[in-house]
Amino acid sequence: MVRENIMERLRVEESLVEQTGFNPYYIEINSGLENRLLAKGQSFINLASNNYLGLAADERVKEAAIRAVEKYGVSLCGTPIATGYIDLYKKLEQELSSFIGLEDAIILPSCYQANNGLFLALARKEDLIIVDRNAHSSLIQGIKAVGCKIRPFLHNNLEHLAGILQRSHKYRQVFVVTESVFSTDGTIAPLKAIIDLCEEYQALPIVDDSHGLGVLGSGGRGILEEQQIPDFPGIYTASLGKALANAGGVVGGRKELIKYLKYYCPHLVYSTALPPAVLGGLEAVLDIIKTEFPLIKKRLYLYKQLINEALIEADFSVIPSKAPINSLNTGSKENTFLVAKRLYEEGILATPFIEPAVPIKQGRVRLIAGANLSQGTIEEAIAIIEGLGQQ
Numbered sequence: 001m002v003r004e005n006i007m008e009r010l011r012v013e014e015s016l017v018e019q020t021g022f023n024p025y026y027i028e029i030n031s032g033l034e035n036r037l038l039a040k041g042q043s044f045i046n047l048a049s050n051n052y053l054g055l056a057a058d059e060r061v062k063e064a065a066i067r068a069v070e071k072y073g074v075s076l077c078g079t080p081i082a083t084g085y086i087d088l089y090k091k092l093e094q095e096l097s098s099f100i101g102l103e104d105a106i107i108l109p110s111c112y113q114a115n116n117g118l119f120l121a122l123a124r125k126e127d128l129i130i131v132d133r134n135a136h137s138s139l140i141q142g143i144k145a146v147g148c149k150i151r152p153f154l155h156n157n158l159e160h161l162a163g164i165l166q167r168s169h170k171y172r173q174v175f176v177v178t179e180s181v182f183s184t185d186g187t188i189a190p191l192k193a194i195i196d197l198c199e200e201y202q203a204l205p206i207v208d209d210s211h212g213l214g215v216l217g218s219g220g221r222g223i224l225e226e227q228q229i230p231d232f233p234g235i236y237t238a239s240l241g242k243a244l245a246n247a248g249g250v251v252g253g254r255k256e257l258i259k260y261l262k263y264y265c266p267h268l269v270y271s272t273a274l275p276p277a278v279l280g281g282l283e284a285v286l287d288i289i290k291t292e293f294p295l296i297k298k299r300l301y302l303y304k305q306l307i308n309e310a311l312i313e314a315d316f317s318v319i320p321s322k323a324p325i326n327s328l329n330t331g332s333k334e335n336t337f338l339v340a341k342r343l344y345e346e347g348i349l350a351t352p353f354i355e356p357a358v359p360i361k362q363g364r365v366r367l368i369a370g371a372n373l374s375q376g377t378i379e380e381a382i383a384i385i386e387g388l389g390q391q
């Protein structure tokens, strides 16, 4: 066989950027997530980050991170199974696990790794994985890596899911995978009903609560609190880089499961442990959520509502959602870029999603207003959106 030069094959398709005169990706950021964000040296209203509670640049969180660095240095230069498992790590796992309402939990360097490693550690070729068709790339890639039978079910559609489960008896193990709050649309899974179906057909539910943890429930404890699921029988994952304003991915569930993953999940065993600054910061965020969540939540949902009303008034097609996410249905890739570009030109940073992150021709532009933004900033954002509506 004639070998080809791989470098000649690696071309990024840039026609969309040429066509729209805008590249919304890898924008250089020059500040932290303050009330205003500096990007390419310009000040923006930031509606693009997952900083729901607005704690990423909170002074108390920064101080906790600095204290952790002073005590432990910047890295333990080891994986958790080796020298990376400092007391702060263990304490945080215990605190997170009881905060969310899990029997036990472990922390990986990211939720992407968690969602990948999970399937590699637990599933085999003779299994079936049933997954909501809108599930996040990290889940899909992890599932595909197993090489087993995969059946997508229609988004949040219990009837379709039940139909697939009814025909699943020949498999050794069946997993049912969903997000809690779907990241691109803000729709929320009927998790309790999914668990009931799993019980009926002896399947194992897996939920990714990345956009629910620190957001849903009366105490910010996520989907299990929101839907009153006290004894979750499945596997729980969540990113710590969204409302919890840091980095890392938690995996939770029964004690035996967590013990098994501690030794057999390669993405945990062979990857350097999260650094002390991250662990210290996360502890401080948990403390803040435990005491201040009702107040922060009020602001977060008020901002969502105000922006939602402005978007609807301005004739944008907004996906109905109970989560603090406003997602615009922008259709084609071109239109998705153009909507993000208009917002950008007016000083608003938002997140455009095109395929493969969303199904073809179902582009989205997502806006999340963190609770740290001032009332004045939100009013400015609303005025900009109203102005766009008039054009």
Ligand SMILES: Cc1ncc(COP(=O)(O)O)c(C=O)c1O
Binding pocket: 109, 110, 111, 112, 113, 115, 136, 138, 179, 183, 208, 210, 211, 238, 239, 240, 241, 247, 248, 249
């Ligand atoms: C639903 C969902 N799961 C997992 C991830 C990955 O999380 P992390 O950034 O911690 O790797 C994301 C991040 O975009 C997400 O939205």
